[in-house]
Amino acid sequence: MFEIKPEFFKLSNGIQVVFLPTDAFVAHMGVMIHAGARFESEKEEGLAHFLEHCIFKGTAKRKAFDIFTDLDSVGGELNAYTNKEEICVHASFRNNHFTIASELLGDIVQNANFPEEEIQKEKEVVLDEIISYMDSPSERIFDDFESHIFKENSLGYNILGTKKTVSKFTREDLLSYVDRYFTPSNMVISFVGRTESSELMQVLERDFGGIIRAGKEKLITELKSFVPFKLIEKKSNFQTHTLIGGIAPSYNDPERRGMTLLTNVLGGPALNSRLILSIREKYGYAYNIEANYTTYSDVGFWSVYMGTDKKYLKKALALIYDELKGICENKLTDNELEQAKEQLKGHIALSLDSNMELMFSLAKSVMIHGRVDSINEVYSQIDAITVHELEVIAKKSFSIDNVAELIYKF
Numbered sequence: 001m002f003e004i005k006p007e008f009f010k011l012s013n014g015i016q017v018v019f020l021p022t023d024a025f026v027a028h029m030g031v032m033i034h035a036g037a038r039f040e041s042e043k044e045e046g047l048a049h050f051l052e053h054c055i056f057k058g059t060a061k062r063k064a065f066d067i068f069t070d071l072d073s074v075g076g077e078l079n080a081y082t083n084k085e086e087i088c089v090h091a092s093f094r095n096n097h098f099t100i101a102s103e104l105l106g107d108i109v110q111n112a113n114f115p116e117e118e119i120q121k122e123k124e125v126v127l128d129e130i131i132s133y134m135d136s137p138s139e140r141i142f143d144d145f146e147s148h149i150f151k152e153n154s155l156g157y158n159i160l161g162t163k164k165t166v167s168k169f170t171r172e173d174l175l176s177y178v179d180r181y182f183t184p185s186n187m188v189i190s191f192v193g194r195t196e197s198s199e200l201m202q203v204l205e206r207d208f209g210g211i212i213r214a215g216k217e218k219l220i221t222e223l224k225s226f227v228p229f230k231l232i233e234k235k236s237n238f239q240t241h242t243l244i245g246g247i248a249p250s251y252n253d254p255e256r257r258g259m260t261l262l263t264n265v266l267g268g269p270a271l272n273s274r275l276i277l278s279i280r281e282k283y284g285y286a287y288n289i290e291a292n293y294t295t296y297s298d299v300g301f302w303s304v305y306m307g308t309d310k311k312y313l314k315k316a317l318a319l320i321y322d323e324l325k326g327i328c329e330n331k332l333t334d335n336e337l338e339q340a341k342e343q344l345k346g347h348i349a350l351s352l353d354s355n356m357e358l359m360f361s362l363a364k365s366v367m368i369h370g371r372v373d374s375i376n377e378v379y380s381q382i383d384a385i386t387v388h389e390l391e392v393i394a395k396k397s398f399s400i401d402n403v404a405e406l407i408y409k410f
Contacts, residue, residue: 024095027101036085047161071091102203141241184212189363241305242317247300249393263292310410332390337390341383
């Protein structure tokens with residue numbers, strides 16, 4: 001069996017490092033910060049994402065032009081992303097340019113100074129991004145759904161923020177957020193590439209060892225009890241967009257493996273999922289039909305998304321609820337369970353085929369769990385899933401009384 005064998009160490013200031021040696025010609029490095037939209041106050045909605053944009057706009061030693069060209073000039077790539085519980089600044093490059101990438105990432109994360117004139121320009125960019133997002137109902141419906149599920153909680157905030165909040169952000173807001181969350185205890189550096197451990201430690205210590213921010217207590221408001229809802233919103237779309245779902249295990253819950261397997265069976269990426277075979281292949285009611293499972297530190301949620309012609313909406317919805325009822329009331333056969341396990345193992349194996357995705361996965365695993373499960377351990381956990389366990393999870397998550405519904409109609 002293919003196995004990954006990462007190495008782990010800490011810098012002098014406590015930043016955790018995970019290193020996976022490879023023979024690949026291209027290396028990938030990321031600095032993952034336990035931050036994101038989850039840790040914003042109400043007036044800061046969208047601040048983490050805005051910071052992700054502005055962090056490339058200058059440091060004490062570099063202007064924005066230098067940040068964008070230092071790595072690009074040697075054929076590398078610099079990027080970042082923000083979600084609910086993490087911000088990641090990352091780079092891809094040829095192995096021999098590792099020191100360039102490390103020094104650049106260290107300078108950005110440690111010394112971003114957010115020039116005032118750049119902040120004002122970037123506001124226009126992000127406001128335009130918000131407008132573009134509003135024009136994409138298949139994306140917007142997911143965020144609107146979360147805002148209802150996690151009502152009055154920062155998990156329900158839109159990662160992009162709102163026109164009102166983004167327009168009011170200041171340089172002081174950005175610096176405050178960095179001081180609170182860009183701290184050694186909040187950071188993980190992940191490197192997948194070809195180098196010696198001793199050299200990696202030396203270079204990272206040079207470029208990141210000087211970060212000494214103490215930070216502040218994380219802002220996580222208490223989650224209220226989930227109350228199912230059924231909402232219909234009028235939109236000027238060419239098709240109806242539907243999202244149904246509910247609460248599911250967090251990524252710290254041992255039931256997460258079983259929930260992942262059930263979501264795959266219901267409507268995962270494979271073409272033999274129940275929703276694909278029924279709604280798309282048998283009846284032709286929808287082109288886009290999928291089930292998803294999203295996890296956070298203390299909660300998760302599952303969802304089924306469908307885009308369809310309005311004339312098929314009622315019939316397609318009835319079929320989705322039939323599948324949910326079936327997965328609750330009818331146990332998987334031994335053969336179905338084994339097939340689902342093999343399929344999930346295969347999806348995990350495919351995800352390991354990308355060194356960039358591996359870099360992200362290693363960082364997140366260390367950030368969340370402080371360790372990385374071996375492939376053998378992951379497969380053993382999947383093998384241990386029982387029919388009874390799946391029955392309990394299904395009735396808890398997919399019971400009709402626990403399902404919420406949001407529909408965009410025109």
